Amino acid sequence: MTVVVPVFNGGDVVERCLLSVVNHSRDARIVALDDASTDPATRAMLDRLAGEGVIELLRNPENLGYTRTVNRAIQISGRDDLVLLNSDTVVGPLWLQRLRWTAYSLNGVSAVSGFSNSAGALSLPERSRPNDWPEHVPWTDIARFMGQRADVFSLEAPTPHGFCMFLRREALDALGDFDEFSFPRGYGEENDWGMRAVEAGFVNLVTPRVFVRHEQGASFGADRARLIDVARGVLDELHPSFQALASEWVQSDEFQHIRSQSVVLRDEVAGARVVPRSLYVVHSSAGGTPETNNDLMQALEGVQDAFVLLVHEEVVAFYAVESGRYRALSDWRPERRFLLTDAWRSDYAAVVAQFLVDESIELVHVRHLVRQPLTTIPEVCRLLGIPMILSTHDFYYICPTIHLLDNHGTYCGGVCTPGEGVCDLPMHFLKGAPTLKHQWIEEWKRRSSSVLESAAHVIATTRSAASIYAANYPRHADRLITVEHGRDWGAGWSRLRAEGARRPGPLRVACPAMWSYPKGTEYLREIVELTGGRVEFHVLGNNSHFLADAAVDHGRYERSELRDVLAEIDPDFIGLFSVWPETYSHTLSEAWRLGVPVVATDLGAVADRITEFGGGRLFPVDDPGAAAEFLLAMADAQREGEGVSIEVPRHAVRSIVAMAEDYSQLYDSTRERIPKPVVGYLVASEPLPSRLQRRLHSPQLTGVHFRRVSGWDFADGLDKTDYRSIVVPPAALTTEILSAVLDRAAERGIPVILDAGAETRWAESTASVSLARRCVVVSSGSEQASTLATAGIDAVVIGDDIDPREWARFPSTSRRERAGKRRGARVVLLGSSVDPTEDQYLARVFDGLRSGDGERIILDRMVQDDAPETALWSRRRRWSAAILSAASTPVDFFAATAAGLPVVQLGGADTALATPPLGLSTDIDDARRLIVSLIDDSSRRHDMVTTARAALRDHSAAFGAASRSWGELVLSPRSAGS
Known part of the structure; x- marks a missing residue:
C-alpha cells in the first residue's frame, strides 16, 4: 500500500502530518510528493525526514498544481492501492487499516474517506464548518476513541473527499487519472472522479471509524474560496445530478445518526480514559503460560484494554478482561474440530477477523497456537495489518514434540537424529500428526517459519531458548527478543x-x-x-x-x-x-x-x-x-553437622511490574513506529499521587514513554532500561530502596528527579534531605523553593496548574435542579484542613439553617490530604453548593464548580485565581442569607459555575506550559545540586 502526501510549503503543519502518518502506518510506503515548494524551511524539513529514512521524498521539477501532482502519485504507486492525504491533516491509530478494511468490505468499492473535524460534508458534529474538539485531549486519543466507539462501520456516499482518500487499484485501472484539465489546482477533482466511479458501477464509502484532524484550507491558503467557486461551477456542468445527490445524502437517517452520535462522543472523550486494545491468544490448558498472561494483563490494566481468545479444538471463546476477571463476549464452535494438520481455516479466519475489526484491536499477542490451525491467526493479522507478537513458551514452532526429544527420549535440538522412529507427542491434540522424523517435520517447519515471518517480534524468556530458535530459523533471528517472566510474592x-x-x-x-x-x-x-x-x-x-x-x-x-x-x-x-x-x-x-x-x-x-x-x-x-x-x-x-552451604540469590527473580513494563514498552514501539524516550517513575505505594498522575498523563507529553520502576529490580541490575531520568515523589524518601536506587542511578549516569510539588515537610528530616540532595528537586512555587533553600536544597520551580481533563467529563449545571425532593439540601465543605475558629463559626451558621421553602440545609465535610476531588465525584449528586476553607486550593475550587456546584469561600481568599467566589461574611445572619440564596436561586448558581468554568479554560494554557517545562526537565535534566 502506498500513502502519498502532496506537499507545497506548510512547514510545521506538514511535519506534524508526516510524523503522524509514519507513526500510525505500519508496513506502508510513505511518499511526500513535493510540488516544488518555495519555502526553504519546508524543503529542509522534507530533506531531513527523507535522510533519516522516515519517508520517501519525490519532487516535481516544477510546480504542477494539486491535480497533476495527484496523477503523478497514481503513477508512482505502481500496482498498489493508493491513499491520498492532505498535508494539513493528522491521523490516528488504525486509520490506514480501517480505510483498507472498509475498501474491501464490499465488492466494487472505488474509494473510501474518513470523517474529520473540518472536511466539508464529512465534518463532525456540524457539517461544512470547522468543529472544535477538546483541545486538552491529544488527537491520537480522539481518533482512537472514535474508532472504538462509532457504531457505524461505513455508509455509501456520492463521492469521496480529497482530504483523505483510499483508492482501490482496480478502480484506478478502470477510471484512469483525475481530470487535471477541468480541475488543475484541486477542489472538485475527487467529486468528479467519484461520480465517474458511480456511473461505472463502483461504490464510494465513508467511515466514521477513521477520524482525521484537518486544518482545512491550509494547503491552499487564501485561494481556497475562489477555487471552491470555480470547481463547483465545473462540477455542476460535468455532473448535473451531483448537488442533489449530495444534499439527499447528508439528510439521510444514517448520516444524521453519525452526526448525533459524534455530539455524544465529543463530550465523552473530554474526560474519558482512552487506551489501546490488545488481544491475547491463549490455549485452554492449565500451567504457567495462562498464569503469567493473567499477571501481565492485570499489571497493564491502566494502559490498555485486554481481550482474550481462549482456544480449544472444539470451541473458541472471546472475553474482555476487567479488574482481573474474564467477562464472556461470545463463543464459536467450528463444524469440524481443529486438527494439528490444519494450517489455514477460512471459517476460523472469518470469526477472528470480525472480532479484531469490531473491537478495534491494535495488537495481538499470541501466547500459544496449540489446539488450533497453526497459520490462521498469524495470516489474519498479516492480512488485516494488525501487528502480532509471538511468545515461545516451549519449542512447538520447531517441532510438535514441544520438548525436542527424539524417539529414544534424547534431546535433538530440533535436528532429527539418525534412524527411523516415532517421536512421542505429549498431548491428545498432537497425536494425529503424520510421521515427523525425517518426514512431515519439514512441512511443519515451513508452516512455522511463516508464523515467525508474520510476527513483529518473537519473544523468548531466556537466552538459551532464543538461541535454539535462532539456530533453527536463522532467517528470523533478528525478530527474537528476550523478555523474562516476573513474579510477585506475598x-x-x-x-x-x-x-x-x-x-x-x-x-x-x-x-x-x-x-x-x-x-x-x-x-x-x-x-x-x-x-x-x-x-x-x-x-x-x-x-x-x-x-x-x-x-x-x-x-x-x-x-x-x-x-x-x-x-x-x-x-x-x-x-x-x-x-x-x-x-x-x-x-x-x-x-x-x-x-x-x-x-x-x-x-x-x-x-x-x-x-x-x-x-x-x-x-x-x-x-x-x-x-x-x-x-x-x-x-x-x-x-557430620556441616549442613548445605549454597547461597540462594535474594533478588534474582524480577517483579511482575518489571515484566509488564517491558511488554508495555514493546507494545508501544510495535504499535507506533517512532521511538519514544523512556522516563522512569518510582512510587512508594498505590495509587499514584494525583499530581504525578497529571504529569505522567499530560497530553503535552504523549511523545514520552513513562515506565514504572521496580526499585529492587533496578537496584540489583535486573532492569537495564535506558532511562533518560527517574522521577520519584516525596513519599519515596522514606523507603528503604531509594538509597540503593540512587546508587545504581549514579553508577549508570541516570538523573533522579524528586517531584516535590508543594510538599516541604519532608525537609524537616535530616535523612530525607540527605537523599533529596542527590536528586534534581522540583517544587511547584517560589515559596516552597525558598523553604527548601533553607535546608540547602536548590529546587527548580515548575508550576502545578489545573489539568482540564479532570473536570471535562462532569455536568455543566448543578445537579440540584434534577434531584427532586430529598431530606434537606446539602452543602459540602472542601479543603485540606479547617481551623477550630472556622469550625465553630460554620457550626453556628448551619445550626437550624433552612431554605426559603423550609427545607433543612445540611453541611457535609470532605476533608482529606490528597486529591479531594477524587472522593467528591463518587457522591457529587448529593450536594447543592460547596464551601471552601481558608486552606483550600484552586484544585478544590475547580473540582466543585466543574461538578456543577457554586462555591462560597471562607474569608474571601483568592482561591478562584482571578475569579473570586462569593465571600462568606463574618456576620452569621449575613452568612445564612447568602447560603439560602444559593439554595433557592438556581440562576445564580448556574452563573457562578459558568464563570468558574471560563476560568478553568484560562488555566488550561498554564497547565500545558507547566507540563512542557516538566517534560523538558525529565528528558534533559541538569545535575543534582547544580
Whole structure:
C-alpha cells in the first residue's frame, strides 16, 4: 500500500502530518510528493525526514498544481492501492487499516474517506464548518476513541473527499487519472472522479471509524474560496445530478445518526480514559503460560484494554478482561474440530477477523497456537495489518514434540537424529500428526517459519531458548527478543527456614513438577537407585503417582499451597531434573524465594539462571550419576553437622511490574513506529499521587514513554532500561530502596528527579534531605523553593496548574435542579484542613439553617490530604453548593464548580485565581442569607459555575506550559545540586 502526501510549503503543519502518518502506518510506503515548494524551511524539513529514512521524498521539477501532482502519485504507486492525504491533516491509530478494511468490505468499492473535524460534508458534529474538539485531549486519543466507539462501520456516499482518500487499484485501472484539465489546482477533482466511479458501477464509502484532524484550507491558503467557486461551477456542468445527490445524502437517517452520535462522543472523550486494545491468544490448558498472561494483563490494566481468545479444538471463546476477571463476549464452535494438520481455516479466519475489526484491536499477542490451525491467526493479522507478537513458551514452532526429544527420549535440538522412529507427542491434540522424523517435520517447519515471518517480534524468556530458535530459523533471528517472566510474592512466600532450624533426618530433596518423561521421571529414578536410600526424595505435582514407588508422593498442589507442602517436607534441596531445555521455570523462582538451593540438569532456562545467579548445582543431563554423587556427599556432610552451604540469590527473580513494563514498552514501539524516550517513575505505594498522575498523563507529553520502576529490580541490575531520568515523589524518601536506587542511578549516569510539588515537610528530616540532595528537586512555587533553600536544597520551580481533563467529563449545571425532593439540601465543605475558629463559626451558621421553602440545609465535610476531588465525584449528586476553607486550593475550587456546584469561600481568599467566589461574611445572619440564596436561586448558581468554568479554560494554557517545562526537565535534566 502506498500513502502519498502532496506537499507545497506548510512547514510545521506538514511535519506534524508526516510524523503522524509514519507513526500510525505500519508496513506502508510513505511518499511526500513535493510540488516544488518555495519555502526553504519546508524543503529542509522534507530533506531531513527523507535522510533519516522516515519517508520517501519525490519532487516535481516544477510546480504542477494539486491535480497533476495527484496523477503523478497514481503513477508512482505502481500496482498498489493508493491513499491520498492532505498535508494539513493528522491521523490516528488504525486509520490506514480501517480505510483498507472498509475498501474491501464490499465488492466494487472505488474509494473510501474518513470523517474529520473540518472536511466539508464529512465534518463532525456540524457539517461544512470547522468543529472544535477538546483541545486538552491529544488527537491520537480522539481518533482512537472514535474508532472504538462509532457504531457505524461505513455508509455509501456520492463521492469521496480529497482530504483523505483510499483508492482501490482496480478502480484506478478502470477510471484512469483525475481530470487535471477541468480541475488543475484541486477542489472538485475527487467529486468528479467519484461520480465517474458511480456511473461505472463502483461504490464510494465513508467511515466514521477513521477520524482525521484537518486544518482545512491550509494547503491552499487564501485561494481556497475562489477555487471552491470555480470547481463547483465545473462540477455542476460535468455532473448535473451531483448537488442533489449530495444534499439527499447528508439528510439521510444514517448520516444524521453519525452526526448525533459524534455530539455524544465529543463530550465523552473530554474526560474519558482512552487506551489501546490488545488481544491475547491463549490455549485452554492449565500451567504457567495462562498464569503469567493473567499477571501481565492485570499489571497493564491502566494502559490498555485486554481481550482474550481462549482456544480449544472444539470451541473458541472471546472475553474482555476487567479488574482481573474474564467477562464472556461470545463463543464459536467450528463444524469440524481443529486438527494439528490444519494450517489455514477460512471459517476460523472469518470469526477472528470480525472480532479484531469490531473491537478495534491494535495488537495481538499470541501466547500459544496449540489446539488450533497453526497459520490462521498469524495470516489474519498479516492480512488485516494488525501487528502480532509471538511468545515461545516451549519449542512447538520447531517441532510438535514441544520438548525436542527424539524417539529414544534424547534431546535433538530440533535436528532429527539418525534412524527411523516415532517421536512421542505429549498431548491428545498432537497425536494425529503424520510421521515427523525425517518426514512431515519439514512441512511443519515451513508452516512455522511463516508464523515467525508474520510476527513483529518473537519473544523468548531466556537466552538459551532464543538461541535454539535462532539456530533453527536463522532467517528470523533478528525478530527474537528476550523478555523474562516476573513474579510477585506475598507473605505466604517467606523463607522456609527463616525462623527455625532444620528438622532432624536424612538429606531431603523435594521435586515439584507436572510429571512426565520430559520432566525427568527416569532421570530421578536413576538418582534414587544410585543413592541407595541414603537420601530422602519427595515428589509432588500432577502425575506424581508415576514415582510413588521411588519417592514419597505428596500428590498435586496449587501454586498457593506450595510453601505449606514444602514446609512439611523441610527440604535441603529442590530437584529440577528436566531432560529438555525448559524455556523458563517458575519452580526455580519459587525455590529461590523460599530460600532452598536447587540441583538441576545442565540445559535450558534453569541452567541459564543458575549459571548467572548461583543458587544451585548443575549436572549433565546424560549423567544422573554425577547428581547422585553430589547428593551423597551432601548427605554425608549433613550427618557430620556441616549442613548445605549454597547461597540462594535474594533478588534474582524480577517483579511482575518489571515484566509488564517491558511488554508495555514493546507494545508501544510495535504499535507506533517512532521511538519514544523512556522516563522512569518510582512510587512508594498505590495509587499514584494525583499530581504525578497529571504529569505522567499530560497530553503535552504523549511523545514520552513513562515506565514504572521496580526499585529492587533496578537496584540489583535486573532492569537495564535506558532511562533518560527517574522521577520519584516525596513519599519515596522514606523507603528503604531509594538509597540503593540512587546508587545504581549514579553508577549508570541516570538523573533522579524528586517531584516535590508543594510538599516541604519532608525537609524537616535530616535523612530525607540527605537523599533529596542527590536528586534534581522540583517544587511547584517560589515559596516552597525558598523553604527548601533553607535546608540547602536548590529546587527548580515548575508550576502545578489545573489539568482540564479532570473536570471535562462532569455536568455543566448543578445537579440540584434534577434531584427532586430529598431530606434537606446539602452543602459540602472542601479543603485540606479547617481551623477550630472556622469550625465553630460554620457550626453556628448551619445550626437550624433552612431554605426559603423550609427545607433543612445540611453541611457535609470532605476533608482529606490528597486529591479531594477524587472522593467528591463518587457522591457529587448529593450536594447543592460547596464551601471552601481558608486552606483550600484552586484544585478544590475547580473540582466543585466543574461538578456543577457554586462555591462560597471562607474569608474571601483568592482561591478562584482571578475569579473570586462569593465571600462568606463574618456576620452569621449575613452568612445564612447568602447560603439560602444559593439554595433557592438556581440562576445564580448556574452563573457562578459558568464563570468558574471560563476560568478553568484560562488555566488550561498554564497547565500545558507547566507540563512542557516538566517534560523538558525529565528528558534533559541538569545535575543534582547544580
